Amino acid sequence: MTELSKLSAPERAALTQQLEQRYNAFKAQGLKLDMTRGKPSSEQLDLASKLTVVLAENDYKGSDGSDGRNYGGLDGLPEMKAIFADLLGAPAAQVVVGGASSLTLMHDTVVRALLHGVPGSSAPWGRGPVKFICPAPGYDRHFAICEHHGIEMLTVGLNDDGPDMAEVERLVASDPAIKGMWCVPKYSNPTGTTYSESVVKRLAAMKTAAPDFRLLWDNAYAVHDLYAEGDKLANVLTACAEAGNADRALVFASTSKISFAGAGVAALASSPANIADVKRHSSIQTIGPDKLNQLRHVRFFKDYAGVLQHMTRHAELLRPKFEAVTEAFAKDLDGKGVASWTKPRGGYFISLDTLDGCASEVVRLADSAGVKLTAAGATFPRGKDPRDRNIRIAPSMPPLGQVKIAMEIVAVCVLLASLKKLGA
Amino acid sequence: MTELSKLSAPERAALTQQLEQRYNAFKAQGLKLDMTRGKPSSEQLDLASKLTVVLAENDYKGSDGSDGRNYGGLDGLPEMKAIFADLLGAPAAQVVVGGASSLTLMHDTVVRALLHGVPGSSAPWGRGPVKFICPAPGYDRHFAICEHHGIEMLTVGLNDDGPDMAEVERLVASDPAIKGMWCVPKYSNPTGTTYSESVVKRLAAMKTAAPDFRLLWDNAYAVHDLYAEGDKLANVLTACAEAGNADRALVFASTSKISFAGAGVAALASSPANIADVKRHSSIQTIGPDKLNQLRHVRFFKDYAGVLQHMTRHAELLRPKFEAVTEAFAKDLDGKGVASWTKPRGGYFISLDTLDGCASEVVRLADSAGVKLTAAGATFPRGKDPRDRNIRIAPSMPPLGQVKIAMEIVAVCVLLASLKKLGA
Numbered sequence: 001m002t003e004l005s006k007l008s009a010p011e012r013a014a015l016t017q018q019l020e021q022r023y024n025a026f027k028a029q030g031l032k033l034d035m036t037r038g039k040p041s042s043e044q045l046d047l048a049s050k051l052t053v054v055l056a057e058n059d060y061k062g063s064d065g066s067d068g069r070n071y072g073g074l075d076g077l078p079e080m081k082a083i084f085a086d087l088l089g090a091p092a093a094q095v096v097v098g099g100a101s102s103l104t105l106m107h108d109t110v111v112r113a114l115l116h117g118v119p120g121s122s123a124p125w126g127r128g129p130v131k132f133i134c135p136a137p138g139y140d141r142h143f144a145i146c147e148h149h150g151i152e153m154l155t156v157g158l159n160d161d162g163p164d165m166a167e168v169e170r171l172v173a174s175d176p177a178i179k180g181m182w183c184v185p186k187y188s189n190p191t192g193t194t195y196s197e198s199v200v201k202r203l204a205a206m207k208t209a210a211p212d213f214r215l216l217w218d219n220a221y222a223v224h225d226l227y228a229e230g231d232k233l234a235n236v237l238t239a240c241a242e243a244g245n246a247d248r249a250l251v252f253a254s255t256s257k258i259s260f261a262g263a264g265v266a267a268l269a270s271s272p273a274n275i276a277d278v279k280r281h282s283s284i285q286t287i288g289p290d291k292l293n294q295l296r297h298v299r300f301f302k303d304y305a306g307v308l309q310h311m312t313r314h315a316e317l318l319r320p321k322f323e324a325v326t327e328a329f330a331k332d333l334d335g336k337g338v339a340s341w342t343k344p345r346g347g348y349f350i351s352l353d354t355l356d357g358c359a360s361e362v363v364r365l366a367d368s369a370g371v372k373l374t375a376a377g378a379t380f381p382r383g384k385d386p387r388d389r390n391i392r393i394a395p396s397m398p399p400l401g402q403v404k405i406a407m408e409i410v411a412v413c414v415l416l417a418s419l420k421k422l423g424a
Numbered sequence: 425m426t427e428l429s430k431l432s433a434p435e436r437a438a439l440t441q442q443l444e445q446r447y448n449a450f451k452a453q454g455l456k457l458d459m460t461r462g463k464p465s466s467e468q469l470d471l472a473s474k475l476t477v478v479l480a481e482n483d484y485k486g487s488d489g490s491d492g493r494n495y496g497g498l499d500g501l502p503e504m505k506a507i508f509a510d511l512l513g514a515p516a517a518q519v520v521v522g523g524a525s526s527l528t529l530m531h532d533t534v535v536r537a538l539l540h541g542v543p544g545s546s547a548p549w550g551r552g553p554v555k556f557i558c559p560a561p562g563y564d565r566h567f568a569i570c571e572h573h574g575i576e577m578l579t580v581g582l583n584d585d586g587p588d589m590a591e592v593e594r595l596v597a598s599d600p601a602i603k604g605m606w607c608v609p610k611y612s613n614p615t616g617t618t619y620s621e622s623v624v625k626r627l628a629a630m631k632t633a634a635p636d637f638r639l640l641w642d643n644a645y646a647v648h649d650l651y652a653e654g655d656k657l658a659n660v661l662t663a664c665a666e667a668g669n670a671d672r673a674l675v676f677a678s679t680s681k682i683s684f685a686g687a688g689v690a691a692l693a694s695s696p697a698n699i700a701d702v703k704r705h706s707s708i709q710t711i712g713p714d715k716l717n718q719l720r721h722v723r724f725f726k727d728y729a730g731v732l733q734h735m736t737r738h739a740e741l742l743r744p745k746f747e748a749v750t751e752a753f754a755k756d757l758d759g760k761g762v763a764s765w766t767k768p769r770g771g772y773f774i775s776l777d778t779l780d781g782c783a784s785e786v787v788r789l790a791d792s793a794g795v796k797l798t799a800a801g802a803t804f805p806r807g808k809d810p811r812d813r814n815i816r817i818a819p820s821m822p823p824l825g826q827v828k829i830a831m832e833i834v835a836v837c838v839l840l841a842s843l844k845k846l847g848a
Contacts, residue, residue, distance in 0.1 A: 037495070039494055039495050039496075040494065042491065045484075045491065045493040045494060048493075049481045049482070050481065052479050052480070052481050052483075052484070052716065053477065053479070053480070053481050055476050055477070056476070056477070057473045057474065057476050057477050058473070059476075060469075060476070067466065067469065068684075068687060069469040069472075069684040069685065069687060070463055070464065070469060070684070070685045070686065071461070071463050071680070071685040071686045072686070073686075099523060099524075100523075100713070100714045101710045101711065103709070103710055103711060104709050104710045107708060107709040107710075108709070111535055111539065114539060115535065115538060115539065115550070115573065126539070126550070141708075141711075144708050145708055148705075148708040149539065256495070260492075260493040260494070260716060261493065261494045261495040261711075262494065262495045262496070262497075262711055262712045262713070262714060262715065263492060263493060263714040263715060263716040263717070281572075284531060284565075284568050284569055284572040285527070285528050285531040285532070286525045286527055286528045286531075287525065287527060287565075287685075287686055288686045289524070289686070290524045290686060290687045290714070290717065291686065291687060292476065292684060292687040293687070293714065293717070
């Protein structure tokens, strides 16, 4: 393999011609492949098909005697809280189970803070300017919450062990308007990065100018390992408590990518003070969550060990797709000096970096050949990648055969865009 | 029957002694009867027991081809929207189905308006003082939303045909800080009042100083008739559109008291501009609602006619309980000049008015005799009934036999409290 930049002009022209032939051959197939979103595949959803029928007509009582068909139980059934206690890494008393969407729990946490502040606030956040630290590339829906509610986003880089901590520490120490930070600490969307123990401890212990600074810890991929030996994430709640910042972190997760996406169960965990505050707010917003769906999940998974066991079957379906992506990239892009990509050991995404200024062109070329990718820039605040180089690859949804074809096409598009950029 | 106030002092003393004997006899039974909340009874919930098992393992596709087990579908399945379109009185395109709780939809509507305003706002509501008109007696959870978010509540009286419209019109015409009004327009909580067509039209047409004034139309009891001939409620969305105020009303409902409380489906309907605004906000808050639970409801009820049919079975269970309340009150309180009560033709509550200053004492006496009632004052903003006379009776949950005993006890408590007040 030779780096493209080292080829002579005639060599580049010949290579371009050859790639265009491959590209046009794909285009002629009239493919329609969608790699845009991190949705589970039908096969993954089928793994939980018994969830739909696991409850008998007369099976509606929680272990606390509550009737799942009636009002009540603001923070969830005890047996559902027990499962999330293990998953989130907190005592059950510090868990609130609510609704089906962790995105909603995160959104509402931000909204409540804007209107009311959080424990330790001297005023509602919304009284003044509010800024959040946004490691990027990151999750577009986190950024959308900030953008929608007028929260200024401060982008920091994401290294192999987590956010650029020197930069994070510098920012939060000096600016009291920085109230929060988005974190996907395990198998981060889209890079697959897991924060190191050192990074978790620094986040927990760092001095913040705002006394009411919060880590919004979206542990979306807590149990989403692709391999038997998964990445290990330090417990942020413990780290915060040990550092004397017990109220700093709010931890979120859901079963959307464990049972059914959008029809699962979501929960959060935090310090006793934060949990009391969450309950105070949520008692105004709801009479209680859907306990029957919680009971369905409890009967199906039984306990946390059951969840982990179930996730090994997801891994069997996802692993070949992830490996197909990295193999396709390796085959066409290794040693060419025009792209790098992550090889995550879990989560839902692979992150592809092209040469600066090429990502939009790759997405455009792929689209013309029938492969829809997440829009270039989506992984950065306001949808603007300053170097226009990052592309999020979401291999979970399409069948394996389609992933293989789609990734070969993307690799060809990367080469074509790179040659154009290099002045082929 | 003689009015208590016309009895001589010795007659009152004798009557008091006699009532105290009855009261103490009840007390000696060590009863534990809970009449506090408008929860459906187990028998009512059993009517929908097939809902739990109506979906087969492979029955997860909506009529639009969407997989109910996967993400997507921000505003609900088309077939669920169709049912709510009939129930809410709006075209399906103007319906958003979301989550399980109409309380949450209402709460979030208020929160969004505080942070962002609504179509027609020149600024977020929260930038200045916000006031809501609160017909009272009314629903405590509506008032709690206002209190929690610092919205000033302006109490107006509720007449037999709805809110005191002269007062409402006077208030909204003069004060641009009045941004909203809570309405339970059919079988109002707790009086059972249904707004007349004239009231609905006046609400739709009245001049408001705030250009972005909203009616929060909580049609919680839209199909909750106790008798074959139910109250008729005029369509507020139509009335608003005809009056040139198309964006004025937001209509809410859920199946909590149709299928399962807290595990049902909630929806809202409004003008196209408001619906577009709702979707713009909710797309930030969620990827979509639980479509499987929607599908479950669609399979069970089939259509709106199926919902209406189902509600006749609820009526059969509820009607005897409502009649037991009014019969118990008639037996002990008729003609005594110390209490009046409503005889609603639907909904979940009966409203009892005692002599001024007696409600708290009645609730206290009943509690001591083992009958828990909703706290006196709960039906007024900030939990303060200025005349301390209104008590909300919630007969749905306990078995009929318990309702009868509880209401006899409450009647005795009313008489005792009244005699004390009259100076027995």
